[in-house]
Amino acid sequence: MNKKTTTPAPAWLDDNAKTEWDRVVPALEEAPGSFYDPVLDRQLLIAYCMAHSELAFWRNERAKNGLVTSGLVERVMAAEERVLDFAGQLGLTPASRARILYDLVAGRS
Numbered sequence: 001m002n003k004k005t006t007t008p009a010p011a012w013l014d015d016n017a018k019t020e021w022d023r024v025v026p027a028l029e030e031a032p033g034s035f036y037d038p039v040l041d042r043q044l045l046i047a048y049c050m051a052h053s054e055l056a057f058w059r060n061e062r063a064k065n066g067l068v069t070s071g072l073v074e075r076v077m078a079a080e081e082r083v084l085d086f087a088g089q090l091g092l093t094p095a096s097r098a099r100i101l102y103d104l105v106a107g108r109s
Contacts, residue, residue, distance in 0.1 A: 007038040010046060016053035021045070024092065031091065035100070041090065048086035055079035 006029060009021035025045070028036040058076045065072060088096045 007042075009049070013046070013049060014053050016056050017046075017049040020049045020052045024049070024090075028090065028092075031097075032101075036091065044086060044089055048083065048090060048092075051079060051082040051086055055083050 007025050009018045009025075013021065025038075028041075028045075029038075055076070058072065058079050062072050062076055084093065087093050091097055091100055
């Protein structure tokens with residue numbers, strides 16, 4: 001699924017966030033039953049990609065410095081929570097996709 005996104009990432013996102021944007025947006029645009037709206041969901045998608053980039057940064061720091069660095073574990077866990085929260089809101093988790101499909105089958109959309 002290496003298709004080019006039709007919704008470009010903001011120029012000011014860092015490289016990690018832009019890479020995640022380019023990975024996720026085509027999937028959102030093509031997902032069956034997706035309610036993704038590139039205008040309405042833009043800020044949520046930006047927040048998700050920024051949180052994803054932050055998580056990558058803190059995981060890299062953990063790998064370099066070890067788990068005993070003061071506050072590092074908490075930062076990784078907080079970033080993971082933000083990524084999972086945003087991912088769920090965008091329909092990027094198995095559970096959120098299952099809910100969308102269930103609602104479509106049940107006629108709740």
